[in-house]
Amino acid sequence: MIELIIPAIISCILAFFVVYFTTPPLIKILVKKNYTVKDMNKKENVMVARPGGISIILGIVVSELVLYGFFQLNEILAIIITTTAAFVIGYVDDRKVMGGWFKPVTLAIAALPIIFLGAYSSDLAFPLFGDVQIPLLYLGLIIFMIPITGNTINSIDVLNGVASGFMVIASFTLSICLFILQNYEIAIVSLPLGFVSLAFYKYHKIPSKIFPGDSGALTFGAMYGVIAIIGGVEIIAAIALLPAVINSFLFLSSVKRVVEHRQIKGKPVEFTSDFKLKATNDKTAPVTLVRLILAGGPLTEKQVGFAIFKLAIFSGILAIITAFMMGVSL
């Protein structure tokens, strides 16, 4: 057991502190180079550095390389390659506005190393009912999973601190579930994602000093998707991600087509005179999670963020219950 504990501690410390110490200088460099965007939810004209994906990927790669030194698992290589590819895809989108096809197609290609490295099992495990073997279908699932998790996290990156805070809750939930299922090596490999998210949350929380950008959000989402596949916990991972899934589902079912957020004309949310967020009555605007939360009345940005975190904790509890149900067979 000690051979697992030491790598776990070293990688978690590295994951946290690499992001913790590299983000402040990154903010300075980005501000100096004028890589900033307006924080749309602030009364004043606040400019925030972007993208923070650079420090996020650094924390992930350093910690996972250390883990690879200990375990030499193909699964770790799959995490490093696919997550780095997702970061590059996001970074390109941060720098240059790409078409709606760009992220889904390139993220699907980024998932291929998981297949080539054989870092998956084609059994899909369900609670209470057991496994089902779907060799061909599972390859399709891998190709679709990374674009879905990447874009799902990207779509919830709408308010200060929400994407990173949500990832803290979802990724630690996934790690707990992997420990419950006694998949210890993958559980340890998954821990850096939680610690990287936690360190980044310090700078991303309201009022944000840096935004993750597409590069950060896709890095978070892609790594989460890879862990779900290599750990054989796809269903549990989907449950832990449900609030973000709801957000995407509401958006798609209201606009009825795959479209980039920036192409939508209608505004789902507006501001009150005291600068609280309020749901609009605009019928052309998409229905989103934030808009539904605000249907009960105006709230501050911080209150909406915490409402999303509470939903994430609730779905995290459901995911942990599901992990326990995996051991029960009807």
Place this chain on the structure above:
Amino acid sequence: MKSGLYGFLFGMWGLIIIGGGIMVVLLGPFSIQQFGDFHWIISSGIKVTISLILVVIWILILSKLKNYIFKKELKF
């Protein structure tokens, strides 16, 4: 409103558990042997088709559930 969101989350969770059960019961024992070396490709193709139908049904039920839970809020 917030209780509606928690209810919707719980409903989605239930649908995932039930949908998973149906998938295991339907697809688990499914196999075709009479096509020689290609039996696994044909078998997988049929499994893919059944899975896609199940996903479409799942989305339709979820859509109905969403309209039922948020019938007041969705009058934006």
